[in-house]
Amino acid sequence: MKIIDRLQSPTPKLFQWLRNIGLVLAAVGGVLLASPVALPEWLNDLGGYLTVAGGVLGAVSQLTVVDGVNKDDTG
Template sequence: MKKSIKDLGIVQRMKSPTPKFFRVLRNIGLALAAASGAVLAAPIALPAALVTAATYVAVAGGVLTAVSQATVDEEEFNLDQAVKNL
């Protein structure tokens, strides 16, 4: 039985191969989330606008990372399925 990308659950999508473009976006999202986390965790008083901006950047980085990881490279996925069916 051949499995289609449309039939994948969320866990299977996260484990499937990701296209190169989305791997780059995922890494950018991780960097944004890490940088904003460092700003939010700073032990000094920061302006409210900076803290608010860092919060939004953290959320955007998290969403960018999650969406990018959930994309599936169809060619690699089909190749993996063909190898598993041997």
């Protein structure tokens, strides 16, 4: 199955929920990183970790499909 097919296929409910959680984590991390005030170093580190974790969670969740059958298989 090609990546375009995966992106266009329906996503299971659980992974839709996880994708939304990932987007929220990435947004919170982005806000922490782009804060105009000086934050403690650990809070800046946390912002970076949240951004990366949220992005990975959102991407993996979006590529999960309902149908487990590979369309490229012949047989």
